[in-house]
Amino acid sequence: MMKSTYNKNDVQLLLKDISGLVEPLPTEEREKRIQGGTHYCEMLPVEYKPSEKYMKTYEMAMKNYAKITADATARISEKMFQEKGENLVIVSLARAGIPIGILVHRYILNKYSVNVKHYAISIIRDRGIDHNAMNYILARHRAEDIQFLDGWVGKGAIFHELEKELVNYPNIDKRLAVVADPANITDLCGTHEDILIPSSCLNSTITGLLSRTFLRKDIISKMDFHGAAFYGKLLREDKSNEYIDDIERCFDYKTVNCDIVKGMAGLQIVRNIQEAYEIDNVNLVKPGIGETTRVLLRRVPWKILINEEYDTVDELAHIKQLAIEKGVPIERSKVNLGNYKACGIIKKIADV
Template structure:
């Protein structure tokens, strides 16, 4: 679904800064706030699998997290904030050393947003690099929001060679490939030439351009939805979006009392140190990629999976399935591990089959349930 990019003179009228619950210095979303028609998770799944609607056309209501779940999120943040701070600094040093200032961090909404905000604090506050952070939409099968790219490059006049794409993690590489296709299309039609390198914290599938780690561990922001992402929903692209507008979103104001977006940034930033200079991991990315493909093929055959998009490897992707889709089964490498405690809570709440697979290369894998559509 491509849309004509408006000329620079028309762009300013389309953009109003959207920060959600973030401070503007931490993040600006290039998204259009919409009045949402909410679909139940079950109805949304049926419409997606029947082909009646694309997933990006619909949004579900996000219920408040339980006190137990929020407590688990805080515990995970406490446990991993030092590690995450070091990994953010590792990426920040890599960006500062390889890209000219001013830097424009472009996080992929919504999972990439908290990581982009942390990188912004690392670059501007700790490394004294001129940088700014925006979060924009990219949608599987629909591509990146070119109106947002045009705004950054032409209205905001951010240099193309300083634009850096950021996400929290990668698994099978679907969004990574979507980014590459989108940037190739952009570069073929526009004078501003962009690099398609994706910077991530965790690249468990061996598909990202630059990664701080290849380990599957709990990035705490990955186990919550809007309450750790500025109260902003994932992006929406449907008939409500008019020509010249950015992709859409919903602001979940009913979750404001549960908002931990700013708290999460503060907790991790408190652990940052500009002297944290560690090399990027030297683990062979190709080996991780090959291993992922072997297991995907094995699960497709074993469980009769018809759509590879229904297999979600890694703790973060498995969490997304448990929170936003209709899960069928959950595979765990170690059911006793602290990192997957939240998944066991969610699996019990939803009556999901849990299997122990100790030899797989991920700590968790979730399968989306196939819904009868006829």
Template sequence: MTARSHLQPIPAPLPMGCYKPQDVTFLLKNLNGLIQETDLKLREKIIQSGGHYSEMLPVEYEPSREYMALFYQALRENAFKVAEAVGIVAELILRRNGPQTVLVSLARAGTPVGVLIKRYLLEKKGFALPHYSISIIRGKGIDENALLYILQQHPEGKLQFIDGWTGKGAITKTLKEACAEFEAKYGYKLDSDLAVLADPGHCVQTFGTREDFLIPSACLNSTVSGLISRTVLRRDLMTDHDFHGARYYQELEGREVSNLFVDTVSAEFKRLQDERLVNLRPEDCRATWQGLKDLEQIREKYEVEDINLLKPGLGETTRVLLRRLPERVLINHPANPNLKHILLLAKDRGVPVELYPELTYASCGIIKQLS
């Protein structure tokens, strides 16, 4: 197949998630009632024994009142900084692709960022761009059915992939490989450029900042991401024509802050001077992969066999503490205000924290080796 009109027809998705319909369309199969969460210790044992993380769901972390207070504080303090990064990225995307852009966020950390970029471009530029959230899985690839559906709906669209931040660049590499595979299979070339708010790993070219700063949506799981679980790829739960799957945690509606997060950041857009935004970025925007190079030193020092057990950056460290079995957490400076929630989570879970001043990132989580 070489023409978009010949792409395999994919059925429309069913409504999912707690965002407003105009903010995002999730291209995911609802797995409610088909899959249960796996105990963290058992899940870690299965993953390190050769099982794949996408075949199981972690138990959702229930934040304490103290932890939620830190989230609200981070949101108050960082809302403008997040809005500024959103504005920079949105301006770059528009400059790159124009009004034919289709926003494609990577579930689930990319979803709130995609919502914010969509809102910025509508409010500041008057463009009502389509926005979809789809699944990509390290070691498995991107949801091709979701891509086919988007191309079916927007035959002249220019797809722009979006995520929240970079760690060591695993998803960046997965996306590049997936786009190459998609072209070989369907004859359609996708732009593998990944837009993120923060790129501390120095592995993308479209970013808001390379500072490893706290994006408040990194603090929580489904409750800040539309009540959607991590995405799942299990062939026994879906057909060849289904999208990748996820759970929709409707039972957590009373605790969701997804809309609060995007509403609070969106309210800061009126303070932005869009003509100045892109000039806030560093002049050299090349992807040097410096973060990955530094991780090799950490891997040698702590005798970590698999580099995938290292999770650098505030966002990835948070996720280690929320849904994996961490051995320790490295931090660059004890007085770094971005680390408050990391230190609280580590204390709650009894995880040792170690000072590592030469760290490129603000923090790095090391997953416990079970073998």
């Protein structure tokens, strides 16, 4: 059974515990291997205790954006429950989707007194979904009741990976529900604004001390779920359940379903960034607050682009703090970023 710091009533983790079986690698070494052809899912990152200054920016993010996150989560909860009803089965994508899935589960439980089932499974870009986990769920629930859920959309890579994989499951809803969709890919979202979801600010210390998911033949057999490790050494730094409780306290149970204004397509913005900054690999461009934060936390950044309309907003404080700590340049984007407030660009291997 996969170990985590989450309450077992909140989520069932369909993951293989690989703690101690894989040696985590430093960021620079992982980046060299990724750009050299090794898939990111075949390695685990070393995760560090966040600095005191950075944790202050996280606390500020919670103070200023917990309610905004709660409102967007409430909207997506309403949409999911109205469409699927009491038989709704939440399948969140590990690991960023897990705290959102728990919040949706609690919202529905608190408002409608319905204890919907919530699973977390792995999907990996260019490697696909965990079919063993899918078979486990489908042996227990109707395909029509399943709703996939994630935290946010960057440029839409996982969204399209899911869509491609679900061709094999014709009765499952192929849409991916998210709290924030600044790429304007789906209507099944809480907002199209690039909001700061505070859980995007941290790694495992906000996701039950779980690593990102892992898939390598010598560790994961054909009969196994995809893997994840438990970072027990960070137990004192864990904010996972505190985060869930704090957002839950901000829920407005009078929230109603509403239409949300869209904007420019995210993929076109990414292409514009590629052209303007002469970037040949689309995977080096990571738009949105959540993805920019990930670049700073676990990749080797080249630079951070800021939407000039939001240059002074508090939502970007944690990004600026991380950039300062890592010596990464920040500049105003020379490309219209549309709904995106920031974009992280990863260094090319020649520069790493």
